[in-house]
Amino acid sequence: MKKKYTIRDIAELAGVSKGTVDRVIHNRGKVSKKALERITKLLTEIDYEPNLIARNLKNNKVYDICVLMPDPEVDPYWSPCTDGIKNAIIELKAFGVNILTVLFNPQCTKSFLNENENIQIMLPDAVVLVPLFNKESLFVLEKYEELGIIVSTFNNRINSATINKFVGQDLFQSGRIAAKLLYGLRKSEGDFVIIHIDEKYKNAIHMQEKEKGFKSFFDESLKFKNKILTCKLKHPNFESQFNLFLNEHKYLTGIFVTTSKVYQVAEIIKNRTQHNISIVGYDLLPENVAHLKEGTIDFLIHQNPKQQAYLALKYLVDFLLFEKEIPNELLLPIDIINSENVEPFMGN
Incomplete structure (x- = not known):
């Protein structure tokens, strides 16, 4: 086992006083060049590690x-x-x-x-x-x-x-994972939509990274020929805006929600006749987990x-x-x- 050296041990080995060793270790006070070189060389040779906890407590540093x-x-x-x-x-x-x-x-x-x-x-x-x-x-x-x-x-x-x-987490990579999950869930030809909720997209890097990752997956896929749409929704007109979007896009097969508010999307999809839409979102909020267990949400990405x-x-x-x-x-x-x-x- 590695020997634990005390300041007294180091002082005896270097042939100096304990006070001199203390000043070198804690970088305070004046020390002669000769003593400094001798102690520094010795500390390197014995691979000295000071007791930082004791140092902090002794100095009463909060x-x-x-x-x-x-x-x-x-x-x-x-x-x-x-x-x-x-x-x-x-x-x-x-x-x-x-x-x-x-x-x-x-x-x-x-x-x-x-x-x-x-x-x-x-x-x-x-x-x-x-x-x-x-x-x-x-x-x-x-x-x-x-x-x-x-x-x-x-x-x-x-x-x-x-x-x-x-x-x-690597948010770009999590977006790619969401894309692969939705692609694997696809039961028929149709479009996918990325949904951002309640945030200013241009000032939200986390949303941008997830969207970039999602789109990059399909940029590399030669088999996917449908559209990747984006939809920004905000309260208090969330429900009316989303229903309008769904009415205008009848060929959706997958939804990717970039925030933990995926349950708000799932609730609306659950009450519509479009039951063939797969949903992937984020986080283990109780509302999200409830929809996950019911089958309205297919996958959640846990950000911990x-x-x-x-x-x-x-x-x-x-x-x-x-x-x-x-x-x-x-x-x-x-x-x-x-x-x-x-x-x-x-x-x-």
């Missing part, structure tokens, strides 16, 4: 971390994230870490900007956030960079020159928001406490859920 995420009361998709954050807090309660969760309205860019401004006033050591709105996210990330605040992101990828730490939030926070804390590098990108598996395998995923 790290403040803010988690900025959409309000689950507005969009239930985000509810599992709060569980992931709670799990991380429980694991880390013995260390000097304060974790504050801040919520913004996912339907309001002003709310997102205001909450980011409030966080920046607090000057935390680090921030974990969901860059839901692309334009506004790029703006706030530049401000965090100026303030020297470490930032990691989850769920939504952002193309930022300053921030590149991301935990989530709980694990995304947990890992984004855990990696950030590991960096602050233990100086472990945060991976630039951590892509979680893309789970394909149907009525037969849904139960083991519920509650996880």
Whole structure:
């Protein structure tokens, strides 16, 4: 087993005082060039690893971390994230870490900007956030960079020159998977439609990536000769808009919904005579699972928001406490859920 060296051991081996070794290890105070070279060489030879936990506790360093995420009361998709954050807090309660969760309205860019401004006033050591709105996210990330605040992101990828730490899924690939699922479900010739619900498409990179992935699958298929349509629906006129779209497109055989609100589409399809339409969407909301078990929805792609939030926070804390590098990108598996395998995923 690897020997655990104390500061006293290192001081005796280097022929210097414990105080000199302490100053070198913690990079504080003046040390002669000769002593510095001797200690540094010795530390390299013995592969010395300081007890970072003890160091933080001794220095009474308390790290403040803010988690900025959409309000689950507005969009239930985000509810599992709060569980992931709670799990991380429980694991880390013995260390000097304060974790504050801040919520913004996912339907309001002003709310997102205001909450980011409030966080920046607090000057935390680090921030974990969901860059839901692309334009506004790029703006706030530049401000965090100026303030020297470490930032990691989850769920939504952002193309930022300053921030590149991301935990989530390959959304382009999940779009391709949705396309392959619908293609395999097709019972007859007909068109497919990509449906976006309640978000501004031009400012929603996650929707764009899923759509690009979906279309790329059929761009490479020589057998598919039908149309790939797109439809953007918003409340409060969601139902009337969608029924109008269905009346105008009688030859639909597949629907791909790019958000967790797929149940809203399934409910309308269920009550129409067009029962030959296959549906693929996202996430294990209770309403989605109910339609999955009934057979109205054929497949759900599980994005595991709980694990995304947990890992984004855990990696950030590991960096602050233990100086472990945060991976630039951590892509979680893309789970394909149907009525037969849904139960083991519920509650996880």
